[in-house]
Amino acid sequence: MTKRQEVILKLIVDEYVKSAEPIGSKTLAETLDVSSATIRNEMGILEDLGYIEKTHTSSGRIPSEKGYRYYIETIVKNLDEETDGFFEFEELFSHKDHERDEIIKEAIDLLSQATNCTAISLGPNAFNSKVKKVQLVPLSLHQALILVITNYGYVESKQINISEEIDAQELIKVIDLLNELLIDTPISKVSEKLHYEIQHSHIKELLKYRETIVDSFIEAFSKFAQTKYYLTGQSNMLYQPEFNDIQKLRQFLTTIENNEIFKLIETDTDGISVKIGTENQITTMQDCTVISSTYDTQDGEKGTISLVGPTRMDYRRVIPLMKYLAKHIQKLYEEE
Amino acid sequence: MTKRQEVILKLIVDEYVKSAEPIGSKTLAETLDVSSATIRNEMGILEDLGYIEKTHTSSGRIPSEKGYRYYIETIVKNLDEETDGFFEFEELFSHKDHERDEIIKEAIDLLSQATNCTAISLGPNAFNSKVKKVQLVPLSLHQALILVITNYGYVESKQINISEEIDAQELIKVIDLLNELLIDTPISKVSEKLHYEIQHSHIKELLKYRETIVDSFIEAFSKFAQTKYYLTGQSNMLYQPEFNDIQKLRQFLTTIENNEIFKLIETDTDGISVKIGTENQITTMQDCTVISSTYDTQDGEKGTISLVGPTRMDYRRVIPLMKYLAKHIQKLYEEE
DNA sequence: CATTAGCAATCAAAAAGTTTGAGTGCTAAA
DNA sequence: TTTAGCACTCAAACTTTTTGATTGCTAATG
Numbered sequence: 007m008t009k010r011q012e013v014i015l016k017l018i019v020d021e022y023v024k025s026a027e028p029i030g031s032k033t034l035a036e037t038l039d040v041s042s043a044t045i046r047n048e049m050g051i052l053e054d055l056g057y058i059e060k061t062h063t064s065s066g067r068i069p070s071e072k073g074y075r076y077y078i079e080t081i082v083k084n085l086d087e088e089t090d091g092f093f094e095f096e097e098l099f100s101h102k103d104h105e106r107d108e109i110i111k112e113a114i115d116l117l118s119q120a121t122n123c124t125a126i127s128l129g130p131n132a133f134n135s136k137v138k139k140v141q142l143v144p145l146s147l148h149q150a151l152i153l154v155i156t157n158y159g160y161v162e163s164k165q166i167n168i169s170e171e172i173d174a175q176e177l178i179k180v181i182d183l184l185n186e187l188l189i190d191t192p193i194s195k196v197s198e199k200l201h202y203e204i205q206h207s208h209i210k211e212l213l214k215y216r217e218t219i220v221d222s223f224i225e226a227f228s229k230f231a232q233t234k235y236y237l238t239g240q241s242n243m244l245y246q247p248e249f250n251d252i253q254k255l256r257q258f259l260t261t262i263e264n265n266e267i268f269k270l271i272e273t274d275t276d277g278i279s280v281k282i283g284t285e286n287q288i289t290t291m292q293d294c295t296v297i298s299s300t301y302d303t304q305d306g307e308k309g310t311i312s313l314v315g316p317t318r319m320d321y322r323r324v325i326p327l328m329k330y331l332a333k334h335i336q337k338l339y340e341e342e
Numbered sequence: 343m344t345k346r347q348e349v350i351l352k353l354i355v356d357e358y359v360k361s362a363e364p365i366g367s368k369t370l371a372e373t374l375d376v377s378s379a380t381i382r383n384e385m386g387i388l389e390d391l392g393y394i395e396k397t398h399t400s401s402g403r404i405p406s407e408k409g410y411r412y413y414i415e416t417i418v419k420n421l422d423e424e425t426d427g428f429f430e431f432e433e434l435f436s437h438k439d440h441e442r443d444e445i446i447k448e449a450i451d452l453l454s455q456a457t458n459c460t461a462i463s464l465g466p467n468a469f470n471s472k473v474k475k476v477q478l479v480p481l482s483l484h485q486a487l488i489l490v491i492t493n494y495g496y497v498e499s500k501q502i503n504i505s506e507e508i509d510a511q512e513l514i515k516v517i518d519l520l521n522e523l524l525i526d527t528p529i530s531k532v533s534e535k536l537h538y539e540i541q542h543s544h545i546k547e548l549l550k551y552r553e554t555i556v557d558s559f560i561e562a563f564s565k566f567a568q569t570k571y572y573l574t575g576q577s578n579m580l581y582q583p584e585f586n587d588i589q590k591l592r593q594f595l596t597t598i599e600n601n602e603i604f605k606l607i608e609t610d611t612d613g614i615s616v617k618i619g620t621e622n623q624i625t626t627m628q629d630c631t632v633i634s635s636t637y638d639t640q641d642g643e644k645g646t647i648s649l650v651g652p653t654r655m656d657y658r659r660v661i662p663l664m665k666y667l668a669k670h671i672q673k674l675y676e677e678e
Numbered sequence: 679c680a681t682t683a684g685c686a687a688t689c690a691a692a693a694a695g696t697t698t699g700a701g702t703g704c705t706a707a708a
Numbered sequence: 709t710t711t712a713g714c715a716c717t718c719a720a721a722c723t724t725t726t727t728g729a730t731t732g733c734t735a736a737t738g
Binding site: 364366367368378379382383385386396399400401402 | 700701702703
């Protein structure tokens with residue numbers, strides 16, 4: 007591809023992102039100071055190479071997936087780290103006293119607004135967090151609350167019913183033992199450890215009621231394994247011309263509501279992942295691009311922020327923004 | 343209105359609910375064993391009375407809001423409590439060991455599926471719940487977690503930073519005091535009580551750092567005041583022919599995403615409230631009906647379940663179902 | 679050899695026109 | 709009071725026409 011062809015491709019992407027209309031040779035002729043016929047020749051070549059396509063025989067050109075890919079790899083990736091124009095975000099991250107999860111939520115809201123896409127935050131799961139405290143809080147004669155607290159201050163609870171036969175004294179002993187046993191254990195190892203100790207140590211004798219109690223505990227622990235997510239800005243996206251087709255609109259929303267969208271989010275990548283159109287496996291999402299950017303927590307888990315929008319999105323702006331956000335969310339974890 | 347006119351109105355509503363098409367005189371003539379001309383005459387009267395209307399000069403008739411109102415008041419309200427056909431729901435409520443909030447969530451999911459409407463659960467707020475325990479869990483040298491637990495087993499937490507100057511011993515004393523002070527206090531009275539005691543009792547001397555600590559506590563308490571909600575089934579609803587108009591669809595979804603829908607939910611009513619079309623104050627919702635049904639918790643708070651769908655909904659089925667659900671959710675609270 | 683002016687060809691989208699059929703209101707007779 | 713009959717209405721579906729942006733190709737230009 008010659009230099010001029012690359013310039014033309016870039017212009018087509020930029021223009022199309024703005025206008026959502028196919029770009030004709032005349033439009034580009036004005037910018038490039040050659041005649042429209044010359045542009046047409048070049049466009050013909052670009053089309054043969056597969057970077058652009060026509061919507062019908064006599065239409066202007068739009069970028070193909072390959073075209074977007076090229077644009078991202080050569081043009082966007084070579085941009086110097088741009089952090090200007092992210093004013094609202096800088097403001098957000100500078101509030102040191104806000105809670106981390108709140109900041110992330112707001113960042114995702116802003117991201118969605120700024121891009122007119124749907125934005126998603128997939129929290130790191132707490133698998134490697136460590137148990138800080140296990141506790142039983144009696145609520146009434148027959149009910150109690152199991153509390154599990156991690157070193158990051160996450161709390162999960164599970165209510166249990168205490169039948170008549172259970173001895174309150176014994177219960178307290180069990181909890182003490184559990185605390186001793188589990189403190190500083192990573193959540194991922196809890197279940198294993200519990201089962202082992204029940205078999206092999208003196209905890210066995212104490213736990214007359216292990217079926218109920220231990221199961222409840224394990225259930226409480228298992229809640230940490232569920233990754234929490236936050237999804238926002240569907241309505242921002244609906245007004246994009248891509249969604250003028252009511253069928254597509256419905257399918258898109260159904261996919262989101264059924265949580266199928268999570269299948270498309272790349273959580274294993276380091277840095278940023280961009281999946282364009284048919285690179286996504288879900289048929290209803292093949293007009294969309296899914297961008298994922300991960301960050302690391304101190305305990306070795308990964309969190310992800312993602313953006314879902316029409317393939318025609320402003321990659322030039324969005325990709326640096328996603329990088330910027332992941333970097334700063336990671337900082338929030340490092341500060342602790 | 344004569345008996346026959348009432349029958350015709352009922353048939354028009356029933357048919358229209360099924361088909362979403364205007365009902366012509368010929369259709370009804372078959373069922374009623376009179377000629378279509380007779381039906382037309384009766385329809386003319388019903389139209390003059392305002393119970394039905396035409397979509398254009400030569401179209402069949404559809405129910406007006408007044409027509410739906412009449413249908414609900416005279417036909418649906420007089421139905422014997424119908425509880426048959428709610429098989430899935432009976433099954434759901436019979437699982438005694440599931441957690442209450444989980445059951446409610448599932449009930450709302452089912453409700454939405456069964457009706458093709460958007461279903462919402464507005465949890466009772468915890469204003470009248472009582473403080474069961476207040477606790478401080480140290481996480482690291484400079485961080486701690488404030489925990490507040492209510493008699494219903496709801497837990498709220500707030501992380502705080504502990505600056506160097508704070509004396510750990512003193513902090514423990516403060517927590518002990520707070521526990522003593524606040525236990526069994528309704529959440530709604532906590533703030534008041536705290537402020538009073540700080541002014542008048544010996545707690546004053548202890549609380550050198552009240553600004554930070556007490557504020558954090560108050561913030562933790564205030565989280566209980568936020569009513570939790572669960573909203574589901576938007577995508578079920580999108581396939582209704584009412585939403586073939588893309589403009590309406592977008593507006594509806596925007597209204598939902600902005601939480602404006604909550605303005606339309608009647609939480610103060612006893613029993614059931616049905617708001618049809620323009621009875622709703624939000625312009626984008628004036629083709630919708632919002633049904634709300636409340637239940638009482640043991641501590642005097644109200645929870646609400648709601649259903650939002652096109653005015654053309656199957657009131658005959660939906661209204662008994664909503665009553666049934668509210669009754670059974672209330673039972674869940676009574677069992678504790 | 680790259681560039682360009684010129685021109686017929688293409689085709690979506692918008693506008694205008696046509697057909698169809700379900701439904702109505704009204705009238706006059708049963 | 710009910711009904712048959714008929715002219716009338718109008719949305720929805722379908723067809724045709726017009727418009728205009730854009731293309732590919734060719735032949736001329738520098």
